[in-house]
Amino acid sequence: MFGGSPFLFHFINSSRRSLPGDYSHALSLVSSAPHFSFFPSPPSSLLYLSPSIFHSLLHLPFSLLSSSPANTPHQKPKGSRKVERDRTMSSAFSAGKFTTQPFPLNTTSPRSHDKPFNIPSATSPFFGSSRKLRLNSSSKLNLHRRSGTVVAVSDVVKEKKSKFAPNLLITKEEGLVLYEDMVLGRAFEDMCAQMYYRGKMFGFVHLYNGQEAVSTGFIKHLKKEDSVVSTYRDHVHALSKGVPARAVMSELFGKTTGCCRGQGGSMHMFSSEHNLLGGFAFIGEGIPVATGAAFTSKYKREVLKEADCDHVTLAFFGDGTCNNGQFFECLNMAALWKLPIVFVVENNLWAIGMSHLRATSDPQIYKKGPAFGMPGIHVDGMDVLKVREVAKEAIGRARRGEGPTLVECETYRFRGHSLADPDELRDPAEKAHYAARDPITALKKYLIENSLASEAELKAIDKKIDEVVEDSVEFADESPLPSRSQLLENVFADPKGFGIGPDGQYRCEDPKFTEGTAHV
Amino acid sequence: MAAIFQGVGAAAALSSSPSNSFDSKKLLFSPRRSFSVKKGASVVVVRSDGNVNLDLNPRGRRAQQLIANAVATKADSSATSSSSKPGHELLLFEALREGLEEEMERDPSVCVMGEDVGHYGGSYKVTKGLATKFGDLRVLDTPIAENSFTGMGIGAAMTGLRPVVEGMNMGFLLLAFNQISNNCGMLHYTSGGQFTIPIVIRGPGGVGRQLGAEHSQRLESYFQSIPGIQMVACSTPYNAKGLMKAAIRSENPVILFEHVLLYNLKERIPDEDYICNLEEAEMVRPGEHVTILTYSRMRYHVMQAAKTLVNKGYDPEVIDIRSLKPFDLYTIGNSVKKTHRVLIVEECMRTGGIGASLTAAINENFLDYLDAPIMCLSSQDVPTPYAGTLEEWTVVQPAQIVTAVEQLCH
16 A cells, blocks of 8 residues: 555655755654654754664664655555565564464455555565465565564464375364354344344444454464453354353343343443453453453462463454554553453454545554564454464463464454444445455365365254254343343442432332332 | 641631631641641641540531441441540551551452552552562552553453552543443443452542642542442541542442542541441531531531631531542431531532532432522632632632531521
8 A cells, every 4th residue: 555665765755855965864853753754953863873774764664654744645656565665674573483374275365455555466465365475485584673574373383284184274173163153153143133123122233244253263262261352343252252142142132131131232242151351332442451351360370379370361353443542552551561462453444434544554453563562463364264373372372471462353344334334335346355255155165175074064053053043032032121120230239339318228228229219 | 616626727727817728738748747746837637527535526426326227337347446546647648558558468359550659659659668568560550541551450350350540640530531431330230240340449639739720630520420430538547548448348449539638637547447438428527507518628628617617606517428429318418407508518610510419419308408508619610720829719718618608507
């Protein structure tokens, strides 16, 4: 989207405009601060710049170059993004373990932005799913400089690959688990849509179709004690984490048997048993909560001396959230204290109707990780096996106490933002492109082609899931609606918080209080 | 009769010029030494409510005796203990620290988070020494990210810890409003009761000494509508320690409002463990003619005015409501039934403050007992000016209180 060398050239030219022929002026501006603008007088520190600064000018992070007001993106010609420029990005931290490895599973073309930027698919803007990059062995790249900008596959996996038959990254059992989980997510969400249009559930319902690989890929690596924090698009995270479909469907129907007694709804799925810490309606507000859960894990290990406490927290959120302050604040704190958390960005390119590219100065979210001192990984989120490998590494990192990781999953939602969204802005070609990369179809193909499962077995799973989902609807239908007495329950953990009434009694001591007949 | 009770500015009261605002400079900036009674020095012998032993106030009764049946009997509740033990003297910020320290010793899951609470010891020294004692993780110095570290505290509370989050100034918690409202207040409910948030959010607020508009905010009026939280305001070392401990032990999220100008109040408090009930009000000075309801710093303005009123022959009953949400309608109601006149003196702004809610609550519940409309003295609806004179006129001064009582009791 923002051409590298032509951009750089333009930048240099502009600087010349402010001080004719004075190149060093541009250097001082650039090296002094993350933001810069072209003001005439160079700082006195100019005198102390070493020649190496000039060299590093060529290796500045992309975002630095693009932040200049004189070089706003939409003024740029629509050039192709040069992979070469990206390769030279530098940053202070090294990502360590992560290296580029190609993946055999899904070799379809990477995310191609047909609109509004003309980028031929050959030079993919993202790493990891690029054929071109695969051809460049890592030895050609200066790993120190490229920290955090690469897709991960652990070295262990690479080894494993060579020992076993090629392409087999999962066993049959694992494959079936993954398949079943993704099919459950899909079938459940489709049923939600049906139920919504039949008037069984109301309000804002955000469906996860298309993104199942991210949820399954990550959450299936977790133990029950690990925590998951999600957003309003949380049904499938709940299901992956183990919350029964019945409980989720009842919650959506607003019945007492819902996982939150009908009090939360679609956007507030919680389960203390499965350590699902929500379900949040405002974007970004779950990230600090996730950071807190990770903090507790570290606290338990270090202060309470529960030596085996290695609980990891996953925070799921979208591309829109990555422009929110809470995201950055928590990246900072998590990296600062090396909290056992993985920040999973489900970048589906759209925040309701706002394209990620229109909202973000530097759309490559994974690059924001190294800025805070953690690895930033980009992975193809339509491919459950790739996600799974990245997840394994990131979760392993957290569990070992090495700190947080930022994982950007390139994914897509097949439906609109919510069931109320007419979804008119998205290009049908874009939708078709991703529909062709349906993660469930891809996994099915993989399993069958590698003889891990037969059609019949997979069909049996499909049928089983259909029954589970039907059963959940029946269960929800038959469940009772909350009674009036439930209104005041759960407002306070300690209902003394309702205070002392005029008669001297605590209001909650009045037996009729929760029936709502007592005066509040 | 003379209530022992004197606030800051006792000197001003004694010098019988109630129209001046009390001299809070000493309060804020004087080192502790100056409080240890120089003869003739202005200020600062402070006692809490009049029922402490040395009592010139034989009619003093403890709030707890009035509402005995509402108090959950706890072995360590403050029912009768403090009147007989000698205790020890300390300043309000030390009382807060003592309460916090005792709770941290008692329960290893109690931790502190906030800006400069660790190595710096807290900008008002409430957490001084705690980081050395308990470590950097238990007394966590956070970056300047209120929304996120408050949210982090909430996440930690959900997963088993009992954090005490400090806002360096209550006003900074405006940045944490998202987390306080949505998560702190509502999470227990939206999760169907699955997660509790036993968090304490505390910090100094209120109008200080020319701190400027943004550092002089009264957040209790903004937070009071949030369902699911409790709010308390401390005003003396005794109730500061008691409320701090009670808040930490509570399973509900509690916001503890301290006041910038009250940190150096000195008082003798009991040695043994005690807590102050979160939902109860405190009887400061029983009386017959008018009920004055107040909290935090205004308590001292009221008590100063009370001196004048007593000299003029009035007998005000002063109640420190302490619990800003929910209101202790029993103590308040009993008082209204006795005096039939109510004056509310608060530091919140006129619009939408605690006084406004309290007025509504009393009118709803005790209208039949009122002989006159409720009067509410609040701060002006202005951003607190920097200039000292203007700032004085922003908040309620003792002279206005005296005038109001005279009007009310006409």
